[in-house]
Amino acid sequence: MRRLAVSLAGLTAVAIAVSGFAPGPSAAEPPAPVDAGPSYYSFKLPVGVTVADLVRDGYDITHGHASRPTLVATPAEVDQLRDRGVVVGKTGSVYQPVVRATSDAAGTTYYGGYHTAAGHEQHNAAVTAAHPALVKLYDIGDSWKKAKGQGGHDIQALCITKRTTGDCALDSTGQKPKLVLHSQIHAREIATGEIAYRWIDLLVTSYGKDPEITSLLDTRELWVIPIANPDGVDVVASNPDEPVLQRKNLDNARGGCPVSDAGVDLNRNSSFQWNVREGEPCDETYPGTMAMSEPETVAVQGLLDKIFRDTKGGVTEPAAAGTTGIFLTLHSFGNDILAPYAYTGTAAPDRAALVALGKKMGALNGYPVSTGGGGVGYLAPGTTDDWLYGTRGVPSYTFEIGPDSGSCGGFFPAYSCFSNTLWPAQKPALLYAARAAGAPYGKLP
Ligand SMILES: [Zn+2]
Incomplete structure (x- = not known):
């Protein structure tokens, strides 16, 4: 606003x-x-x-x-x-008519069924307790409010796999290729956290029943960061019928911004190509006072830094042969898959391979693939996916979930749309990404 x-x-x-x-x-x-x-x-x-x-x-x-x-x-x-x-x-x-869910009253859901940050935390604890052989839950750092002693949240990450010795370690020694799903870094993009929630449930309930998913859990580490910006999600969910358009975290140190305009854009705050010119403190793309200034960025980048090997050379050098893993960061909206780089219109060194893999996923969720600032018409320095691809070579993508408008589109799609169209469209693409994480630059499945 x-x-x-x-x-x-x-x-x-x-x-x-x-x-x-x-x-x-x-x-x-x-x-x-x-x-x-x-x-x-x-x-x-x-x-x-x-x-x-x-x-x-x-x-x-x-x-x-x-x-x-x-x-x-x-x-x-x-x-x-x-x-x-x-x-x-x-x-x-912006708002669709809401059919209230009974869980809305308990504060675990809002807007007809979308999960609050507290709802996600309960869910993460519950699936970890119910499936100890499959799920390891990590506290990877603090939200801004928690870091300031003002309440707030831990940033949580789950590692889902049929665990054997050495799996889900917080280092890069693990033998299983990794798919990381990263959601709701932009708090108002509410379908994204919900996709993570369904993905977690799909994986833990299908092990031993669905042969494909059983095989994936036997051979992959499936990491999920369901809510990368929980303070922001608290603001969004504070009005359950008409969620608040909060995009950024709640760092108001450079104050003076009205409600929903305060904060740092966590997807402009990474330590890769961070650019001070991205905006003023109240702008939606304000990058913070310096790269990695925000505890949420430190938490997510810190995890990825630990679990992926640092084998890539400079910005213009391609990924090392044998690079494994895929990183998907979910955003809304636009029905798009965006591949690196976002900070420049110049093609990434692995552009052809990134597009080829992107198109395989796009064939499943129906999204076209664009690359970089040149592809999407604007530059976005300091993004999470640019950082991971640019420094580790891991193929990293932004999925822009949902159409621009309509009852299933925008920031706040009706929950029935989420269940009926948005989640079913992403599920096969996520399963494909999990398979492809074994050799993302090799022969694709
Ligand atoms: Zn976004």
């Missing part, structure tokens, strides 16, 4: 009329029902105004897909943009 606008918290008390599509701006349209909340918009800029200008002015522009950047704005913000000559057309509503 634009930082000069009324904070979202102030708006949530207003009844939001959930409308369907209202395509195209038209001065002749009858007055819409009162709807002070945010919606998704496509936009066309007048000559002399760039997307970067609007981002600098605090507008929330999200790059779901290269050709279709999406504006998330309130009607007041839309009026301001129209005054500047921007042509703005509503493409969809």
